[in-house]
Amino acid sequence: MDGPDHLGEPVRTALAVLCLAAMLGLAYIVTSQIGGLDRKELAGLMGAPAPGTVSPAKEEPDPTDADPFDGQAVDEDKPLSAATPASPTMPPPQPQTASETIPEPPPLEPTEPVARATRNVTAPGMTPAPSGTGPLEREALPKKAPTPPRWKAYAPVVVEEAGLLDIGPRKVRLAGINTPTADRLCSPPASDGTEARVACSHLALVALRRRIRAFGVECRISANETADPVVAPCRIGPTDLALWLVEQGWAQAAKQAPEGYVAAEKEARCARRGVWREVETPPDCLQN
Numbered sequence: 707m708d709g710p711d712h713l714g715e716p717v718r719t720a721l722a723v724l725c726l727a728a729m730l731g732l733a734y735i736v737t738s739q740i741g742g743l744d745r746k747e748l749a750g751l752m753g754a755p756a757p758g759t760v761s762p763a764k765e766e767p768d769p770t771d772a773d774p775f776d777g778q779a780v781d782e783d784k785p786l787s788a789a790t791p792a793s794p795t796m797p798p799p800q801p802q803t804a805s806e807t808i809p810e811p812p813p814l815e816p817t818e819p820v821a822r823a824t825r826n827v828t829a830p831g832m833t834p835a836p837s838g839t840g841p842l843e844r845e846a847l848p849k850k851a852p853t854p855p856r857w858k859a860y861a862p863v864v865v866e867e868a869g870l871l872d873i874g875p876r877k878v879r880l881a882g883i884n885t886p887t888a889d890r891l892c893s894p895p896a897s898d899g900t901e902a903r904v905a906c907s908h909l910a911l912v913a914l915r916r917r918i919r920a921f922g923v924e925c926r927i928s929a930n931e932t933a934d935p936v937v938a939p940c941r942i943g944p945t946d947l948a949l950w951l952v953e954q955g956w957a958q959a960a961k962q963a964p965e966g967y968v969a970a971e972k973e974a975r976c977a978r979r980g981v982w983r984e985v986e987t988p989p990d991c992l993q994n
Contacts, residue, residue, distance in 0.1 A: 853929040855938070861922025868910030868956060869948070870935065871923065877935035878925050880948040882963035886910055886956070886981055893984060906981045910956035913980075917950060918942065955980020 828834040860873035868885040871878045886892075886906035893903050925940040940947050951957035952967050955974040959967035975982045976991035 855926045855928040855931075857924045857926050857941075859922050859924050862920065863918055863923050865911060865915045865918060868907050868914055869951065871918075871925075871940060873923065873925060878927070878940060879935045879937050880951070881937045881939050882960050882967050883948045883952060883957040884960055885951070890981065892981055895980075895983070906956070910951065910980070913954055913956050914947070914951060917947070923947065953979075955982050 826834060860875075862874075864872040866872055866877070869880040869883055871880070888905055888907050890906045891903040892906040892909055894901055894909065921942055923940045923942055925938050927936055927938045931938075948957065949967060949970055952959055952970040953974060955977075959971045972988075972991075974980060975985070975988055978985070978987065
């Protein structure tokens with residue numbers, strides 16, 4: 707038994723003996739405890755029913771322990787058809803009596819609008835304005851005064867009828883005259899009476915075109931005037947076109963025409979110009 711391992715074998719043997727003795731002691735303790743139990747206690751310890759015993763009756767569930775959300779408790783030993791769900795019973799509605807009826811609120815009375823106090827803005831030393839009790843009313847703005855007519859030049863000009871001019875923006879009928887009607891016939895000015903007669907209005911149209919030609923005209927029209935055609939005087943330089951037609955015998959003075967138009971018509975009658983060429987001379991022309 708030389709070397710450091712000469713003590714290993716006895717130590718291992720001693721430890722094995724001690725372990726065996728401990729196991730025997732534990733077996734003895736368990737055997738002594740189980741040996742003192744009877745069959746019922748031993749069966750209960752093992753979890754099996756003891757022989758000759760009857761299982762106790764199953765307790766019925768307490769309805770007070772049931773969850774109200776799970777419905778009525780059902781016995782497991784009874785068939786499902788025997789279990790009837792519990793229906794909550796609601797108390798019948800009680801009619802309201804006259805004393806319990808809620809009264810309606812009284813209607814609101816209309817209130818009068820409260821007028822605001824008028825603020826005095828009168829400057830010192832000035833007479834204050836009379837106080838008013840009613841609402842302030844805005845005065846209507848005065849209408850704008852019409853613009854007085856002014857002479858304005860227009861070019862080019864188209865003579866559409868005797869006394870009717872097309873000046874571009876609108877048409878103008880010469881004021882203060884009456885032109886011949888379409889059914890009135892006249893002989894041409896330079897004829898000997900053997901040529902065919904034509905409408906006097908056409909001859910007046912030709913005469914006015916020759917007078918205006920390519921010249922522009924000036925007409926006295928208000929800027930507020932919207933009529934079309936508009937009745938207005940027109941001129942070429944100092945020559946009044948309406949008066950010129952009367953002087954040439956191609957128009958008559960209107961009822962409200964200036965006195966110069968009436969005098970020019972009498973002179974054309976006496977001189978037998980235009981439409982007066984085939985008309986007898988008035989008696990008052992011989993006296994002049």
